[in-house]
Amino acid sequence: MTVRPARPVRIVMVDDDAADVAFTRDVLADYRVANRMTVLTDGLQALRYLRRLPPYPDAERPDLLLLDLNLPGLDGLALLDMIRADPVLHDLPVAVLTTAPVDQAILRARGIPASCFLLKPVDFASLVHVIRRVEGFYLQVER
Helix, strand or coil, X not given: CCCCCCCCEEEEXXXXXXXXXXXXXXXXXXXXXXXXXXXXXXXXHHHHHHCCCCCCCCCCCCCEEEEECCCCCCCHHHHHHHHHHCCCCCCCCEEEEECCHHHHHHHHHCCCCCCEEEECCCCHHHHXXXXXXXXXXXXXXXX
16 A cells, blocks of 8 residues: 655636635635645636646646636636546546535536536535545645
C-alpha cells in the first residue's frame, strides 16, 4: 500500500459573484482546509486558464472546478460542454453551483455532464464530500 502525502487541493472557482467567492474562501479558511483556490469570473477566462493559453501558460490543472452556470460571455453550460469534449480536460471533476434544489433536479434531468451539483452558498460538508470523491486526493487540514 502506497501512502501519499497530503497536499493542498487545487480549486478553480468560476463565479462572477464576489460574495459567493468570499463565502467559499471563508468556509475553507474556517475549517482550515489546505487549498490553493484560483478565482475566474467568466467562462472564456476559465477556458483559457484550463487550456493554459495566454495569459495562463503556467496554470496548474485543478483537482476540482467549482462552476457557476450564469456567467458573462461564455456561460457555464457552454464551458462545461467544451470541457467534456476536450481530450485533455474531459475527466476534470466539475461541481456545478446552483441556487436551489429544484435547479439541481432540472439540470440532472437535462443530462448536464457535471460530476455533481452543489447548492450556493457552498457548505463545508458538501464541499468536503466532493473533494473526497476526487480520486487520489487526501484532505489536508492545517493545524
